[in-house]
Amino acid sequence: MRKPTPNTDALKFIPGSPVMKSGSREFLAGDDTRSSPLARSLLSVEGVKSVFFGPDFISINKQSHVGWPTMKPEIYSLLMEFFSASDRPVVQEGPIEENTGPLDTRIHDDDSEVVAMIKELLDTRVRPAIQEDGGDLEYKGFNEETGVVQLMLKGSCRGCDSSAVTLKSGIERMLMHYVPEVQSVEQVQSEEEKMAEDEFAKFEARLRGGGKTVNL
Structure with a gap:
């Protein structure tokens, strides 16, 4: 079974x-996939950019220029083969990481009361809602001086045009309501996304320069 997501370049598959x-775990093209043969197989499908494993779903993001009709048959085949013929875990985790739950929102003894509240809200209120659309989030930190919460969006939320709206009108509003110390929520980009933006900026600079190479 598959479900559409707000991101037209992402689909949520429910095995x-x-x-x-x-x-949860996310694998991007170029990542080390030795811990997950399924992720390696899915990333080998032409056009697949990333694979996200949630509690009971798999979100796959594709490159915009590749159509789903050419990709779905191979994706379905790989998923059916894995889940019908194997009881292996989707991701082989080490003994320390196994069954520990989301690491980013785990509350530590040295967390302030504000940080603990933010983590609890993200884990119990925000994460389930985002996972319904095939995505997830990762808590990256809270600046107690500026009141800024930093989050990284994953799965179908990665690269989605509506992710900024989700971040501001949904997550930010809720956190500010329950935690007065929160002033805003900002999205943190992955290294891959930063590199892609840098390359696009260089490309635009070359266009403005009449095709000449521009060193940035």
Whole structure:
């Protein structure tokens, strides 16, 4: 079974059995996939940019120029083969990471009361809603001086045009309501996204320079 997401370049696949026992994992093109043969197989499909494993779903992001009709048959085949013929875990985790739940929102003894509240809200109120659309988030930190919460969006939320709206009108508003110390929520980009933006900026600079190479 598959479900559309707000991101037209992402689909949420539901195999009908548990995917991750706890937590979630995301693999991008070029990542080390030795811990997940399924991720390696899915990333080998032409056009696949990233694979996200949630509790009971798999979100796949594609390159915009490749159409889903050419990709879905191979994706379906790989998913059916894995889940019907194997009881192996989707991701082989080490003994320390196994069954620990989301690491980013785990509350530590040295967390302030504000940080603990932010983590609890993200884990119990925000994460389930985002996972319904095939995405997830990662808590990256809270600046107690500026009141800024930093989050990284994953899965179908990665690169989605509506992610900024989700961040501001949904997550930010809720956190500011329950935690007065929160002043805003900002999205943190992955290294891959930063590199892509840098390359696009260089490309635009070359266009403005009449095709000449521009060193940035």
